[in-house]
Amino acid sequence: MSFELEPAAEVPAVAEDGVWLECIETGEQYAPFEGVRYRSDAGALLEVRYADHPTFEEFSGEGVWRYDAALPVDREVTIDEGATPLYEVPRLEDEIGVESLRVKHEGMNPTGSFKDRGMTVGVGVARRLGVERLACASTGNTSAALAAYGGRAGMEVLVLLPAGKVAAGKIAQASLHGARILEVEDNFDTCLDIVQELASRGEAYLLNSLNPFRLEGQKTIGFEILERHREDYGEFPDRIVLPVGNAGNTAALYKAFRELVASGALDEREVPKLTGVQAEGAAPMVEAVEEGRDEVERWEEVETRATAIRIGNPVNAPKALPGIRATDGTAVAVSDEEITDAQRALAGEGVGVEPASAASVAGLRKLREDGVVGSDERVVCLTTGHLLKDPDAAAEAGVEPESVPGDTEGVLEHLAE
Ligand SMILES: Cc1ncc(COP(=O)(O)O)c(C=O)c1O
Ligand SMILES: N[C@@H](CCOP(=O)(O)O)C(=O)O
Numbered sequence: 001m002s003f004e005l006e007p008a009a010e011v012p013a014v015a016e017d018g019v020w021l022e023c024i025e026t027g028e029q030y031a032p033f034e035g036v037r038y039r040s041d042a043g044a045l046l047e048v049r050y051a052d053h054p055t056f057e058e059f060s061g062e063g064v065w066r067y068d069a070a071l072p073v074d075r076e077v078t079i080d081e082g083a084t085p086l087y088e089v090p091r092l093e094d095e096i097g098v099e100s101l102r103v104k105h106e107g108m109n110p111t112g113s114f115k116d117r118g119m120t121v122g123v124g125v126a127r128r129l130g131v132e133r134l135a136c137a138s139t140g141n142t143s144a145a146l147a148a149y150g151g152r153a154g155m156e157v158l159v160l161l162p163a164g165k166v167a168a169g170k171i172a173q174a175s176l177h178g179a180r181i182l183e184v185e186d187n188f189d190t191c192l193d194i195v196q197e198l199a200s201r202g203e204a205y206l207l208n209s210l211n212p213f214r215l216e217g218q219k220t221i222g223f224e225i226l227e228r229h230r231e232d233y234g235e236f237p238d239r240i241v242l243p244v245g246n247a248g249n250t251a252a253l254y255k256a257f258r259e260l261v262a263s264g265a266l267d268e269r270e271v272p273k274l275t276g277v278q279a280e281g282a283a284p285m286v287e288a289v290e291e292g293r294d295e296v297e298r299w300e301e302v303e304t305r306a307t308a309i310r311i312g313n314p315v316n317a318p319k320a321l322p323g324i325r326a327t328d329g330t331a332v333a334v335s336d337e338e339i340t341d342a343q344r345a346l347a348g349e350g351v352g353v354e355p356a357s358a359a360s361v362a363g364l365r366k367l368r369e370d371g372v373v374g375s376d377e378r379v380v381c382l383t384t385g386h387l388l389k390d391p392d393a394a395a396e397a398g399v400e401p402e403s404v405p406g407d408t409e410g411v412l413e414h415l416a417e
Contacts, residue, residue, distance in 0.1 A: 011051045018051035019072045021212060024319060032072060033128055038199065038210050045318055046212045047255065048072050053263035056227060064117050067220045070259060072213060073124040077153045081116035082220055084108045086228045086380070089349045092361065096368050100233065100378045103351055103361075104225055107386030111173060114218060114249065114384050115145035121217030122207045123149040132156060135204035137191030139245065139308045140170030141385055146207050147177035158204055160184050160191040165307050167354065167390035187302060189313040192246075209248030210315050218249055222256025225380050226266070233378060237272045241367075242382040243359040244276035244285050244331065245309035247320035249382070254323025272380070274329035275373075276320070277363030279304030279336065279356075285314050289324060289331040296321075305336045305393060308356035308385060330372060334362040340397050352387030352394070360384075 014020050014031040021030040023040030024047055030037055032048065040046055054069040061068075063082035065075040086102045093101035106114035123146075126134055134150045135158040136142045143159035143166075150157035159174050163183040174181055184191050192208060199206035209215055222240075229237045242249055253274060260266035278286050282302035288295065299312035314320070324331060334342075336355075342365065343358035360381040367373040387394050404414045 015051065020049050021046045022049045033125070036129060036131065036199075036205060038196075038206060045210070045316070047319070048212050048216050050259075053259045055263045055265040059223070059227075064120055064217055064220045067223050070219070070223070071121055071216055073121060073128055075120075075124075076127060077123045077149055078120050079110045079116070079148065079152060081109050081120050082224065084224070086225065086232070087349075087351055089346070089351065091349055092345055095345070096365055097375050098364075098368060098373065098377050098379050099375065101364075102229065102237070102380045103346065104221065104380055104382050105351060105353070106221065106382060106384045107353055107357065107389070111141075111144045111148045112169070112386035112389055113141040113145060114221060115141045116149070117217040117220055118209065118214035118248070119145045119149035119207065119217065122211055122214035123153050123155070125213040126155065126205050126207070127153055129205065131205035133158060133204040134207050135159065135195050135198060136206065136208045137161075137188060137195040138166070138170075139188050139310055140166040141308055141389065142208060143179060143181070144170045144173035144177070147174040147179035150179070151177045156180070158182065160195055162186060162188050162191055162310075165310060167307055167393065169389040169391055188311050189298065192313075192315065208315070209246050209251075215248055215252040215255065215316075218252035219256040219259070221249065221382070222253040223260075226256075226260070229378070229380065235378070236266070236270050237380045238377040239273040239275055239329070239373065239379045240382060241275040241277060241360045241364045241379060243306070243309050243356045243384055244278050244314065244320070245311040245356070247276070247285060247314035247316035249384070250274055250276055250323055251316040251319035254319065254327070257327070271327050274324050274327045275363065275367065276324060276329070276331040277359045278331065278333050279306045279309055279339065279359060280333045281336070282310050282312060283333040284312055285317060285320070286331040286333045288317065288321060294318075294321060304339075306339050306355035306359055307390070308354060309359065330367070332363045332367055332372075334359055334366055338362040338366065343393075343397050346383065347387065347398070351383065353383040354385040354387060354389040355393050357383035357385050
């Protein structure tokens with residue numbers, strides 16, 4: 001794969017409304033809304049292709065649907081996702097030592113993670129396809145978002161979670177939004193194997209990031225970062241650092257860049273370096289990047305306190321690895337301790353994130369210390385989920401409450417101790 005995402009010379013006969021699906025390996029093309037398909041006949045990943053690619057000037061409005069000219073369906077199932085803040089973090093910027101550092105806080109989406117961007121599009125497509133039951137495997141956030149958007153669309157939602165490995169806030173969300181929750185006595189990757197099997201037997205419509213339509217919604221993170229960064233600094237960022245689990249976001253950002261290059265809105269030399277961060281206990285993508293491999297090897301045993309990225313078989317690796325390579329990016333693994341330190345540092349600047357999200361800042365710190373990231377770089381770190389998603393991790397990383405008597409004198413005495 002390269003940056004040559006040219007609009008097709010001729011729109012294929014299978015296209016509907018200028019949209020079609022294409023195999024990333026063979027280029028075989030398929031009708032987008034005629035029946036359900038997650039992979040090509042060759043068994044490879046699919047991506048959504050368009051007859052035209054808009055420039056920035058063609059976008060209007062706010063949030064994900066500002067970019068509707070680059071999306072495959074119209075706005076239908078929405079709770080106002082996107083338009084998330086791009087925070088300044090001056091103390092972290094100074095401490096890490098880069099030209100500029102901004103934090104794109106995706107935790108500020110309606111259900112508290114970037115998954116909402118994917119679900120507003122994915123559930124819209126599900127409606128168009130006329131399916132009845134939606135399903136996903138999840139480390140938590142995908143299930144919360146699917147439950148909310150499926151509920152909004154009045155559809156049945158089934159979620160498979162690794163038992164004992166999902167943060168409390170996320171289970172509470174899936175439950176209250178009305179999903180049927182199955183706790184599997186195995187890890188996330190096995191849950192995803194099962195959901196893929198259920199989907200292939202026609203039991204449910206799969207809305208994990210294997211679904212190419214979902215990634216179209218997540219692509220808007222890239223559009224937003226580039227537009228806003230240029231507004232603030234007059235130029236695009238040099239690097240975007242993001243946590244990697246199933247590698248959907250890495251693939252989606254790469255696609256955003258390729259489409260902008262194809263439309264002429266972005267010069268190839270301006271494309272930000274995609275820099276992925278994984279936890280040391282779940283780092284198959286980092287291993288593949290370090291060994292210069294085109295494929296990841298599945299890790300059967302994974303462990304990290306950043307449960308959202310406790311993933312050993314990133315299904316989007318065939319899309320994401322070329323993105324990291326083509327943008328001259330890299331990937332790095334960080335320890336749980338480094339993640340917690342970064343989570344505290346972000347919280348100290350008022351930005352509350354869950355552990356997986358803090359991995360981006362921990363990774364940037366490490367790459368800057370190692371001299372991989374230069375002091376002259378303008379960097380954006382993506383923080384993917386809100387602090388309240390994982391209240392237990394936040395309480396563990398934070399300060400202990402102090403017990404005091406129920407009178408003012410007692411409180412003053414305690415404060416004087
Ligand atoms: C909070 C959070 N951060 C990061 C990720 C990783 O994103 P991706 O799977 O797109 O690599 C996930 C889920 O996988 C997540 O829930
Ligand atoms: N972190 C994810 C894992 C599933 O990823 P997906 O992007 O393939 O749905 C989650 O929140 O479940």
